[in-house]
Amino acid sequence: MKSKFDDVDSLLIWLYIIIEDMNTQTELPLYTERYSNNRIPYFSDNELFTCAIFSKMLGFHCKKAGYDYISRHYQSWFPLLPSYEVYSRKLNKYNEALGYIFKVI
Numbered sequence: 309m310k311s312k313f314d315d316v317d318s319l320l321i322w323l324y325i326i327i328e329d330m331n332t333q334t335e336l337p338l339y340t341e342r343y344s345n346n347r348i349p350y351f352s353d354n355e356l357f358t359c360a361i362f363s364k365m366l367g368f369h370c371k372k373a374g375y376d377y378i379s380r381h382y383q384s385w386f387p388l389l390p391s392y393e394v395y396s397r398k399l400n401k402y403n404e405a406l407g408y409i410f411k412v413i
Contacts, residue, residue: 316366317372318367319362320358320362320382320385322362323358323362323365324354324355324358327354327357327358327361328354331353331354344364351386351388351389351390352391353390353398353402355386355394356398356399356402357402359375359378359386359389359395360374360399361376362378363375363377363378371397371399372392372395374396375392375396375402376392
């Protein structure tokens with residue numbers, strides 16, 4: 309799917325909407341279902357996937373560099389962005405789900 313965006317903010321919004329739709333219309337929740345007492349996280353999986361994929365789309369090949377970019381430029385968009393350690397741990401946990409998203413997008 310090829311799309312042209314005037315700015316990176318539009319790309320980020322589009323990406324979030326796509327991931328939100330995938331989470332409701334596909335089997336993605338099977339990969340990311342939470343089975344704990346804390347089922348409603350303060351930083352959602354949709355936000356996590358959006359940040360990870362957005363940073364890859366911008367050309368950041370290192371998780372840390374992508375995280376730093378998002379925390380500097382989009383802190384107001386993701387006010388509950390966790391620390392890098394938590395962010396990285398969650399991404400590693402959902403590696404299979406991210407592979408599924410990359411195949412679909």
